[in-house]
Amino acid sequence: MPTTLRARPPTAPTTPRRPRPPHWVLALALTGAASVVTILLLIGGYLVGGISGGTVDWITLLTSAEWSPAHGSFGALSMIFGTAAVGVLALALAVPVGWAAAIALTEYLPPRLARPLRTCVELLAAVPSIVYGLLGIMVIRPLISSVAHVPGGDSLLAAGIVLAIMIVPTVVAVSVDALSAVPDRYRESGYSLGLTRREVIRSAVLPLARTGMRAAVLLGLARALGEAIAVYLVVGRADGRLPDGIGGLLDALVRPGQTLTTKLAGPEPVLAGTSGPHFAALCGLGVLVLSLVAAATVWSTRVGGRRHEAGKPPTVRSASSLRVQQDRATAVLRLAALALPAVLLFAMLIILLAKGSTAFDPAFWFTPASGSAEGGVRDQILGTVLLMVTTGLIALPLGFGAGVLIGVRASARTARLLQTVTVVVGGTPTILLGLTGFVLLSGALGWGRSWLAGTLVLVPVVVPVVALSTSARVRGMPQELTESAMALGLSRSQYIRSVVIPYSWPATITGLLLGLARAAGETAPLLFTATVFFGAPALPGGVVDSPIQALPTHIFTLSQDSGDPQSMTQAWSSALALVMITAVLLSAAVALRNRREGERWTA
Amino acid sequence: MDSVISARDLRVSIGGKTLVGPVDFELPHGSTTGLCGPSGAGKSTVLRALVDLLPTGLVRTGELRVLGDPVRNGRAEAALRAKVVLVPQTPVVFGGSILDNALFGIRHVVRAPRQLLRERAELALQEAGLWEEVRDRLDVSAQVLSAGQRQRLCLARALALDPAALLLDEPTSALDERSRDTVEESVAALRGHRTVMLVSHDTSQVERLCDRTVHLGHLAEAQPSAALS
Numbered sequence: 001m002p003t004t005l006r007a008r009p010p011t012a013p014t015t016p017r018r019p020r021p022p023h024w025v026l027a028l029a030l031t032g033a034a035s036v037v038t039i040l041l042l043i044g045g046y047l048v049g050g051i052s053g054g055t056v057d058w059i060t061l062l063t064s065a066e067w068s069p070a071h072g073s074f075g076a077l078s079m080i081f082g083t084a085a086v087g088v089l090a091l092a093l094a095v096p097v098g099w100a101a102a103i104a105l106t107e108y109l110p111p112r113l114a115r116p117l118r119t120c121v122e123l124l125a126a127v128p129s130i131v132y133g134l135l136g137i138m139v140i141r142p143l144i145s146s147v148a149h150v151p152g153g154d155s156l157l158a159a160g161i162v163l164a165i166m167i168v169p170t171v172v173a174v175s176v177d178a179l180s181a182v183p184d185r186y187r188e189s190g191y192s193l194g195l196t197r198r199e200v201i202r203s204a205v206l207p208l209a210r211t212g213m214r215a216a217v218l219l220g221l222a223r224a225l226g227e228a229i230a231v232y233l234v235v236g237r238a239d240g241r242l243p244d245g246i247g248g249l250l251d252a253l254v255r256p257g258q259t260l261t262t263k264l265a266g267p268e269p270v271l272a273g274t275s276g277p278h279f280a281a282l283c284g285l286g287v288l289v290l291s292l293v294a295a296a297t298v299w300s301t302r303v304g305g306r307r308h309e310a311g312k313p314p315t316v317r318s319a320s321s322l323r324v325q326q327d328r329a330t331a332v333l334r335l336a337a338l339a340l341p342a343v344l345l346f347a348m349l350i351i352l353l354a355k356g357s358t359a360f361d362p363a364f365w366f367t368p369a370s371g372s373a374e375g376g377v378r379d380q381i382l383g384t385v386l387l388m389v390t391t392g393l394i395a396l397p398l399g400f401g402a403g404v405l406i407g408v409r410a411s412a413r414t415a416r417l418l419q420t421v422t423v424v425v426g427g428t429p430t431i432l433l434g435l436t437g438f439v440l441l442s443g444a445l446g447w448g449r450s451w452l453a454g455t456l457v458l459v460p461v462v463v464p465v466v467a468l469s470t471s472a473r474v475r476g477m478p479q480e481l482t483e484s485a486m487a488l489g490l491s492r493s494q495y496i497r498s499v500v501i502p503y504s505w506p507a508t509i510t511g512l513l514l515g516l517a518r519a520a521g522e523t524a525p526l527l528f529t530a531t532v533f534f535g536a537p538a539l540p541g542g543v544v545d546s547p548i549q550a551l552p553t554h555i556f557t558l559s560q561d562s563g564d565p566q567s568m569t570q571a572w573s574s575a576l577a578l579v580m581i582t583a584v585l586l587s588a589a590v591a592l593r594n595r596r597e598g599e600r601w602t603a
Numbered sequence: 604m605d606s607v608i609s610a611r612d613l614r615v616s617i618g619g620k621t622l623v624g625p626v627d628f629e630l631p632h633g634s635t636t637g638l639c640g641p642s643g644a645g646k647s648t649v650l651r652a653l654v655d656l657l658p659t660g661l662v663r664t665g666e667l668r669v670l671g672d673p674v675r676n677g678r679a680e681a682a683l684r685a686k687v688v689l690v691p692q693t694p695v696v697f698g699g700s701i702l703d704n705a706l707f708g709i710r711h712v713v714r715a716p717r718q719l720l721r722e723r724a725e726l727a728l729q730e731a732g733l734w735e736e737v738r739d740r741l742d743v744s745a746q747v748l749s750a751g752q753r754q755r756l757c758l759a760r761a762l763a764l765d766p767a768a769l770l771l772d773e774p775t776s777a778l779d780e781r782s783r784d785t786v787e788e789s790v791a792a793l794r795g796h797r798t799v800m801l802v803s804h805d806t807s808q809v810e811r812l813c814d815r816t817v818h819l820g821h822l823a824e825a826q827p828s829a830a831l832s
Contacts, residue, residue, distance in 0.1 A: 018682070019714045484695040486656055488708030488760065489685025498711065502698050 018491075025404075025493040032401020036422050036467065039460045043428060046436045047290065050274075050283030061284050065242045069268070074281035076288070078242050081252075082156060082235070082259040083225060083292075089160025089253070090167055090224040095217055098171030100337030102213070105172070106179040107201055108335060117342070118176060119590055124345055125169035126514070126586050128521020130552050130559075131575045133230035135348065136162035137562050138355070138572075141234055148254040154236030156257040162230050167220035168341055174219055178212020179205065196327040218300030226293045226429030228261035229523045233559055235262055260289045264431050265524055274443045282435075289429055297427030298420060355569065356576030364573060368538055369554075374566070377574050379538045383549035384581070386540070387530070388516050390455040391462055395515065398459070399466025400508050404500060406467065407474025419471065426464030433457045434525035441529060447544040454530025454548055461522060462515030469511025473504040506592055513589035517582040523552040533557050551578045606631055606668070607768045607798045608653065608687065613665040615645065615652050623648050625665060628817045630768055635790075635799045637809035640819030646802040647692070649819065650770045653800075654684050670767055685712040688761040689770040693777055694753035701748070702741040704756055709763045727763035731755045732789040751782025755789050768798040775808070787812065 057074070064075025105114050105121075140161050141153030148157070182205050190200035206213075236256020243252035264285055272278040358364050367376035402422060409415040437457035441447045477500070485499045531553040540548040551574055558571035606629040614624035623645030630636055638646050652663040655674075667674045669687055685708070697707055705724035713720065728734040733755040737748075748756060754774055761769055774790065775783040790812055793799055803809050809816055 017714045018712055019710070478695075480691055480693045480695050481697075483656055483689075483691050484757070485697075485707075486681075487654060487684060487689035487691065489681050489683075489688070489712045489764065490708070491681040491711075494681075494711045498707070499697065 022497045028401040029405040032398045035398040056284045082257040086159045090163035093164035094168045102175035104334040104338035129230040132166045133233035136234035154256045157253045159231045159235040163224040171220045174216035175213045178209040182208045198327045198330045215300040222296035228265040228431040232262045355572035358573040359576035380549045380551045380554045384551045391458040395462035399463040403467035403470025407471035431524040434528040438528035449547040450544045451540045451548045457525040458519045461519045465515035466511040470508045473507030510589045517585040609668045611666040635813045637813035637816040638802045644819040686767045688766040692773045696745045701745045704745045727759040731759035771801045
């Protein structure tokens with residue numbers, strides 16, 4: 001029996017007019033994507049432009065150890081050696097500890113104990129590098145000075161240790177993610193075959209988590225190679241030092257040295273101007289750093305995507321009593337490894353609290369600085385807050401737009417390319433952001449050190465974090481959700497507006513808070529674009545022509561004067577204040593993430 | 604043209620290789636048609652092919668007409684999906700209240716005052732047999748509903764669009780026995796008023812609810828298999 005369609009309500013015509021599609025969604029996505037690409041093009045343009053502006057003798061740059069702008073000789077071999085040395089040292093110290101601690105955290109500890117520890121590790125990973133630098137000055141340098149008889153203790157070894165401490169939390173956090181992603185049924189089937197815990201980990205868990213744990217190392221390496229400020233404070237910055245043959249290698253480690261990033265963080269970029277052979281050689285260093293770090297970052301995202309290999313069963317079976325003893329031995333070892341980051345955390349906290357106790361005095365937060373190292377840090381906190389607010393306001397829509405585009409069009413080649421670009425921008429050493437900003441904003445546009453310049457160099461720090469956090473959430477959306485929405489006749493932009501955004505905004509905000517926590521501690525970009533060492537007004541007098549104050553650069557300035565106890569007390573207190581600010585941002589992010597984990601839209 | 608949907612030589616293929624079909628069928632106005640076949644025969648795939656919601660890589664070929672108008676291979680427009688509405692197997696409840704969910708499709712597709720849209724959504728809830736259970740808690744989060752209620756909410760959401768045809772993909776397979784009965788009742792109540800295509804692996808359910816069936820053969824048998832009972 002054929003029935004006609006029921007009459008539609010009078011105001012709706014037979015072919016109903018559709019509501020106006022939300023065009024702003026598309027505009028936002030494209031703007032976000034364009035911004036990420038533009039950032040990379042600007043950094044690339046600055047480096048390539050700098051190189052083509054003067055002549056770079058690449059052979060000399062890579063093979064000569066003599067760096068002397070006055071004589072026009074630019075050889076970076078000693079800096080390459082320095083970078084390699086601190087990188088290898090940091091990895092050699094951090095990776096075994098980090099891996100073992102991650103295994104202990106996921107496989108040995110009960111969840112009730114492991115969860116707060118995981119949060120602590122994430123907190124530690126977000127501690128600004130300037131604080132690690134301070135730790136290096138106060139604790140590691142004297143240690144090396146007394147053990148290895150190095151005057152002052154400034155050395156490649158000190159830098160390597162500081163970097164190792166800095167990247168352990170990153171290695172642990174990313175490895176823990178990889179390990180806890182292994183489904184429990186693998187462990188269960190291992191135990192049900194009579195394997196000991198050690199054998200289950202070796203044969204069932206590690207083969208599946210291996211790629212993720214390798215990515216953790218590469219991410220840690222990228223962070224170590226790109227770090228400028230923490231290394232700058234302890235490496236000694238001595239040019240032209242190379243080991244005398246293989247035998248002198250160990251000896252060279254306990255001597256002052258120079259790395260690629262510390263050269264760029266020094267005064268030379270400002271002295272070199274924006275053209276000529278000196279500038280070109282510095283850009284050459286920038287290209288070296290960027291390609292090293294970008295290679296490590298991109299590689300780390302690639303290894304994660306590779307197919308998992310099936311775990312090989314252990315071939316040698318030892319006697320059962322021996323197996324149990326081995327099991328116990330490794331358990332002790334791994335738990336001991338876990339103790340190290342925990343001890344580090346508490347040691348850092350105790351040092352911070354002991355040395356920076358002035359930060360608990362409200363007066364320290366609310367009075368302006370006076371003299372060279374007196375008073376409080378009111379203006380620096382205000383400046384940092386101002387920078388964070390404007391950075392967040394600009395980075396949020398851009399990162400969100402790019403993230404949505406990457407997430408929604410995940411299979412398309414352009415989206416994958418855009419993701420790689422985002423990862424590279426996110427991994428760009430921040431010193432390069434600062435130099436790019438310095439050359440473009442101060443040089444080309446004629447801005448002074450200012451609020452807006454500082455904001456613009458911090459935006460590239462935050463945008464990738466927001467974008468990647470958003471895109472991961474969008475890609476994790478259940479397929480049914482998309483299908484249900486599309487089946488009801490939604491257009492693409494309506495689908496993004498009404499399904500994707502409501503589903504993914506908690507991840508976006510989490511990303512924003514994490515990104516801001518990172519940006520709040522950034523020192524290197526602000527040194528060149530936003531702050532001055534002395535004589536800044538309390539509040540910026542203008543948007544582009546008046547310097548602003550900020551906590552990280554304030555700490556940096558104070559720590560230059562490490563002989564003066566008053567300066568150091570002030571530096572530690574400021575560091576504690578900075579850590580407290582980042583901790584607040586970070587705990588908000590963690591809380592938001594934990595809350596939304598329970599949220600489900602499908603049955 | 605008497606048929607809401609007519610398909611001739613409809614196939615779903617990947618890289619030139621036919622995965623499902625060819626299949627021919629007509630959905631006359633007001634009919635309830637069952638689409639049967641063994642699991643793996645591609646019942647759900649055929650349903651998705653009708654509204655072009657196939658996974659990436661899969662392509663629909665053959666002739667497809669909706670209300671007499673040919674639908675070109677490739678991307679069916681959003682406007683077409685609002686006319687031929689697919690209700691997927693797993694009930695999805697979007698964030699927001701029960702009313703928000705009932706309004707979800709129509710508010711994106713029809714430009715009309717909110718009050719009018721609300722009336723249509725309420726009518727749809729009645730038609731789906733959910734009204735009595737939710738009438739006094741329309742503003743409550745839809746997450747409180749049971750699985751059977753969720754499935755009927757999805758049905759109401761689709762009915763609010765006043766679709767020319769409704770494609771139900773195994774509407775009861777994710778449900779327990781009691782919820783299954785309530786959903787079956789709702790679907791049975793549509794008989795005669797709505798044009799429905801129902802996918803089910805349960806032949807007794809098809810017998811209970813449908814007045815005609817289309818059989819889909821195995822993947823292996825590449826032969827026309829549209830048999831009308």
